[in-house]
Amino acid sequence: MQKLIYIVGVLALITLFGCSDDSRETISDASDTVQRVAEVVSEEVSANNSSVAEEATESVENSGAEAVEEVAAADMENSGTEAVKEVAAADKGSKAELKPEQIGVVETLPEQYPAEWILIQDAAFFHMLDGRLLVVDASSDDSARRYKGMFNSSIIGQFAQSTTRPELYSVDTYLSRGTRGERTDVFTIYDKRTLAPVGEVVLPAKRSSNMPTIYNLQLVDDEKLALVYNFTPAASVSIVDLDSRTFLGEVPIPGCALAYPMAGRGFSTVCGDGTIQTVNIGANSDDIVSNRTDAFFDYENDPLMEKAVQIGSMTYFPTFKGNIQPVDMSGDIAVPGEAWSMLGDGDEGWLPGGLQSTGVDDAGRMYVLMHPEGAEGTHKNPGSEVWVYDVENQQRVDRIKLKLPAISMGITRGEDPLMVTTNINLVIDVYKVKSGEYLRTIADIGAETPFMLHGAR
Amino acid sequence: MKWLDKITETRARKVAQSTSRRGFLGKLATVVVGTTAAVPLLPVARAEQSGGQQPAEEGDPNSCDYWRFCAIDGFLCGCCGGSINTCPPGTEMSPITWIGTCENPVDGRNYIISYNDCCGKTSCGNCLCQRNEGDRPMYRPQLSNDLNWCLGTQSVAYNCSTAVVIGTALDE
Numbered sequence: 001m002q003k004l005i006y007i008v009g010v011l012a013l014i015t016l017f018g019c020s021d022d023s024r025e026t027i028s029d030a031s032d033t034v035q036r037v038a039e040v041v042s043e044e045v046s047a048n049n050s051s052v053a054e055e056a057t058e059s060v061e062n063s064g065a066e067a068v069e070e071v072a073a074a075d076m077e078n079s080g081t082e083a084v085k086e087v088a089a090a091d092k093g094s095k096a097e098l099k100p101e102q103i104g105v106v107e108t109l110p111e112q113y114p115a116e117w118i119l120i121q122d123a124a125f126f127h128m129l130d131g132r133l134l135v136v137d138a139s140s141d142d143s144a145r146r147y148k149g150m151f152n153s154s155i156i157g158q159f160a161q162s163t164t165r166p167e168l169y170s171v172d173t174y175l176s177r178g179t180r181g182e183r184t185d186v187f188t189i190y191d192k193r194t195l196a197p198v199g200e201v202v203l204p205a206k207r208s209s210n211m212p213t214i215y216n217l218q219l220v221d222d223e224k225l226a227l228v229y230n231f232t233p234a235a236s237v238s239i240v241d242l243d244s245r246t247f248l249g250e251v252p253i254p255g256c257a258l259a260y261p262m263a264g265r266g267f268s269t270v271c272g273d274g275t276i277q278t279v280n281i282g283a284n285s286d287d288i289v290s291n292r293t294d295a296f297f298d299y300e301n302d303p304l305m306e307k308a309v310q311i312g313s314m315t316y317f318p319t320f321k322g323n324i325q326p327v328d329m330s331g332d333i334a335v336p337g338e339a340w341s342m343l344g345d346g347d348e349g350w351l352p353g354g355l356q357s358t359g360v361d362d363a364g365r366m367y368v369l370m371h372p373e374g375a376e377g378t379h380k381n382p383g384s385e386v387w388v389y390d391v392e393n394q395q396r397v398d399r400i401k402l403k404l405p406a407i408s409m410g411i412t413r414g415e416d417p418l419m420v421t422t423n424i425n426l427v428i429d430v431y432k433v434k435s436g437e438y439l440r441t442i443a444d445i446g447a448e449t450p451f452m453l454h455g456a457r
Numbered sequence: 458m459k460w461l462d463k464i465t466e467t468r469a470r471k472v473a474q475s476t477s478r479r480g481f482l483g484k485l486a487t488v489v490v491g492t493t494a495a496v497p498l499l500p501v502a503r504a505e506q507s508g509g510q511q512p513a514e515e516g517d518p519n520s521c522d523y524w525r526f527c528a529i530d531g532f533l534c535g536c537c538g539g540s541i542n543t544c545p546p547g548t549e550m551s552p553i554t555w556i557g558t559c560e561n562p563v564d565g566r567n568y569i570i571s572y573n574d575c576c577g578k579t580s581c582g583n584c585l586c587q588r589n590e591g592d593r594p595m596y597r598p599q600l601s602n603d604l605n606w607c608l609g610t611q612s613v614a615y616n617c618s619t620a621v622v623i624g625t626a627l628d629e
Contacts, residue, residue, distance in 0.1 A: 126582045128615065155613060156605065179579050179614035209605035209613055210595060233553060233598055233608055257596035272597040299597060306594045377527075377590035 108193045109135065109148055111166040113456035115414040116140075117148065119168075120428065120445070121212055121452035123156045129178060131157050133170065134447055135195070135456075138418050138430050141440055149195045150446075156209050158216035163457045164223045165242075166192040171207055171217050171228050187226060187240050187247075199245045203238050206230035206250075208257075211355060212452045213306055215258035221265040225281065229258050237267065239285055248285035253277060258306055260329065263313040268327070268334040270306065270317075274299045276327065276334040291333035297325060305352065305379065309360040309367075316366055316391050318342070318352040320379050324366075324391065340394045342368065342387065349373050353381040356408035356452050361417050361433065365398075366391050369409055369421075382407050382424050388433075400436040403429055410453030420453045428453065513563050521586035523620075525570050528557025528591045530602035531618035534575055536584030542621040544575035550619070551576055554606045555599055557591050558626045567626040573619045576607035581617040 116139035124131040131153040140146035153159065157172030168190040176182040185207045189199040208216060208231035216229045219242070226240040230250070237259050239248040256271035266280040274295035279288060297304050297319070304317040304325055313330035319339070326337040343350060351374025352358075359367040369383025382405035388398035406421035411433065418439070419431040426449060428442040516523045519535040526533070538545030551574045559570050593600040607613045 125585075126580050128580055173613060175612060175614065180577055180612045183613060208595075209607070209615075211603040213595075231595075231598065231604065231608075235598075255596070257594070257598070270594070270596045299593070303594055303597070306596070377588065377592070379592070380587065380589050 106194075107149070109195065111193050113192065114139075115412055115456070116418060117456040118410060118412060118418075118420050118428075119159070119161065119454040119456060120447050120450045121153075121159050121454070122447035123212055123449050123451045125156075125449040125451075128155045131155070131172070132447070133157075133159055133168070134445060134450075136428075136442060136445065138412065138420055138428075138442065143442075143444065146442070147445055151190055151195045151197075156212060158207075158212055158228070159452070159454070160217045160219055160226070161192075161454065161457050162219065162223055162242075167198075168192055168195075169217060169219075169226060171203070173205070173207065173209060187228060189242075189245065201240050201245055201247050203228060203240070203247055204230070204250060206232050206236065207238070213258060214356070214452075215260055215306060215308070218259050218261050218267065220261040220267055221281075225265065227259040227261075227267055231257070235269075237269070237279070239281065241285075251279050251281075251288055253279065260308065260315055261310065262332075262334075263330045264332070266332065268315075268329055270304055272299060276336070278329075278333045280332050289332070293334055293336060296336045297339075305357065307354075307356060307358045309358045311360055311364045311366065311391060314391070318358060318368055320351070322347075322351050322374070324389070324394070326391070342370075342389070342396070344396065350387075351375075351378060352383075353379050354383050354407045354409070355380060355422075356410070357383065359409050359411040359419070361411045362413055362415070364391070365389065367409060367411060367419065369406060371405070380407075383409075386419065386421075398436070400431060400433075402431075403438045408451055408453055410455050412455035413457060417455065420455075422450050422453060426450060514561060515563050519584060521584070521588065524559055524561055525568075525620040525622070526586055527559035527588050528555070528570070528600075528602055529572050529618055529620060530587045530589070530592075531572075531574065531585070531615070532581040533584040533586055534581070534617040534619045537575075537581035537617040539575060539617065539619065542619050544573075544619065545578075545581070545616060548575040548577045548616050549610045549612070550574070551606050552609045555602055555604065556623075557600075559590070568622050569624045569626050571619075571621045571623045572602065572606070573621055574606040575616045575619065576610040577612040577614055578616045579614055 116137060118136055118138045120134040120136055122132045132150050133153055134150045135148040137146040137148060153170045153172045155173040157170045160169045169187065171187045174184045183205045185203045185205045187201040187203055188197050190196065191198045208229045218227045220227060224242055226242055228238040230236040230238055235254060235256055236250050236252045238250050241248050253269045255273060256269040256277050259267040259269055261267055262278060266278060268276050268278045271277055274297050276293045278291045281288060302319045302321040304319055308315045308317040315327045315329050317325040319325055322342045323339045324342055325339045328335040328337060349372050350370050352368045353371050354369040357369040366389040368387050370385050370387050371378060371381045371383050384402055384405045386400040386402065386409060387396050390397045402421060404423035406423045408422040410420050412418045417433045419433050421429045423429050428450060430439045430442065431437060432439055518541045519533055525541065534544060535541050544550045554571050554573045557570045558567050560567050591600060592602050595601045595603055598604055605613065605615050607615050
């Protein structure tokens with residue numbers, strides 16, 4: 001039967017390559033042709049089965065063993081070509097014959113991913129043209145079937161997911177000759193069900209290529225706009241209209257970096273002079289109003305980490321020295337609140353650190369990767385524990401010891417979330433948040449540098 | 458020195474936005490003082506101005522614990538066909554970059570190290586090294602090793618990073 005499939009495959013290729021036009025209609029016609037060819041071949045095999053199978057059965061009986069025997073047979077007279085047919089004949093009668101299967105079937109995924117699914121962002125740091133985003137079921141111990149699909153992302157793409165449309169977004173960079181040639185930066189819209197691109201918006205070739213963050217690509221205004229951080233090294237933000245799938249314009253943000261969504265139609269950006277700038281985008285994207293806070297944080301000695309979490313309209317930045325800086329982003333200007341310490345008695349030396357060092361769950365708890373013996377230069381060190389905070393009451397409510405220290409983390413949605421980490425071996429560990437219990441490790445999934453982990457929204 | 462930081466920073470930002478990309482380097486000025494009259498100011502004491510012999514260095518320049526790599530993040534060019542201050546064949550050195558301030562254990566001086574990326578080929582893949590002393594978030598890009606600094610080059614493809622001494626950091 002394998003050879004039958006082989007024959008059908010060869011005929012399919014002949015049919016396809018015979019086509020001079022590669023339009024969808026032609027491919028569709030070709031598929032129909034392949035299907036018809038398959039049916040014809042199938043009928044011929046069936047017709048020859050009786051005599052061929054008798055030969056095979058005799059052969060099996062002579063050897064006295066249960067086995068599969070091959071029998072070569074038959075010209076395909078109708079086609080005028082010679083071909084080989086094969087029939088599996090051992091133990092005839094007790095095993096059902098395999099039916100010919102349909103060729104060309106491609107799997108699809110549900111529009112709403114289950115709560116335990118995660119999205120793994122592999123920057124492919126050792127071969128950046130081949131970055132990828134993987135969809136994986138973190139609740140599964142079936143190492144084969146938990147892998148659901150993937151798409152590609154080039155030169156450290158950045159990523160976001162919609163909660164209102166069945167869409168995933170990436171922004172990445174392509175060069176016409178792979179590692180050289182004309183540069184194209186593109187915002188690509190993927191269908192969650194097919195993981196296939198369904199639209200794209202070509203952007204000014206300015207997007208920042210940096211270690212991935214949550215805030216390189218963000219959605220605002222009830223997900224009507226997408227924001228892309230640019231760095232050339234002049235800093236700016238490109239604005240994409242998600243309804244019309246068009247590029248609206250670019251807002252300069254000199255001296256600042258990344259885009260933190262405001263509650264309304266705007267974003268804030270953290271600046272190198274210890275301020276935050278807020279950019280309000282009017283109905284017309286040219287109508288930009290920017291406001292800036294006074295300097296409020298010590299950018300030299302206790303800088304805000306970029307790795308903030310957003311809970312409602314509040315944004316919480318960890319700092320290098322273990323404080324949390326709340327910023328109210330509900331209005332038309334960011335309003336910094338009073339910073340408070342993450343550390344209590346006996347916590348001396350512990351500091352936040354990692355690549356994606358924070359997470360948030362649906363109950364509004366903040367998770368932070370923490371490492372002991374912190375000092376200048378340890379702010380990207382792997383965390384051996386995850387500390388969980390009730391940010392409203394400024395209290396640590398849990399402390400999860402990790403099986404292996406981790407550089408990145410993510411939290412799945414729902415009331416009973418999973419925590420996933422990228423451990424120091426660059427494979428994924430899965431924990432149950434409520435109990436802190438380690439559940440499983442997800443390895444060998446083709447993600448060599450899974451820098452970012454996202455719970456499916 | 459806060460006033461000097463502010464002036465230098467404001468000036469450097471204008472230069473960076475309006476003129477050359479190299480001007481961006483002029484923004485670094487927290488522990489050093491400008492000594493050249495050129496615009497943009499590169500606020501480091503240049504080695505050639507100090508005269509005399511170059512100080513010695515110790516250690517393996519292709520090992521991640523080598524003193525110059527105190528704020529590097531990437532593949533060491535010395536393991537990729539280049540050296541600590543040269544790019545591998547066929548690549549192009551980025552003219553703009555991030556810097557670190559690293560102490561040379563031999564002479565006890567702090568040096569400004571420019572981690573110019575080599576660009577135009579995909580990741581070298583050898584001798585990956587990350588150290589973060591003095592590294593700062595991307596809103597202070599001149600001190601941030603999270604950025605791909607293959608900017609101002611023909612290609613944004615990142616291959617490896619050098620660690621070039623561009624001067625001594627003077628005490629505040």
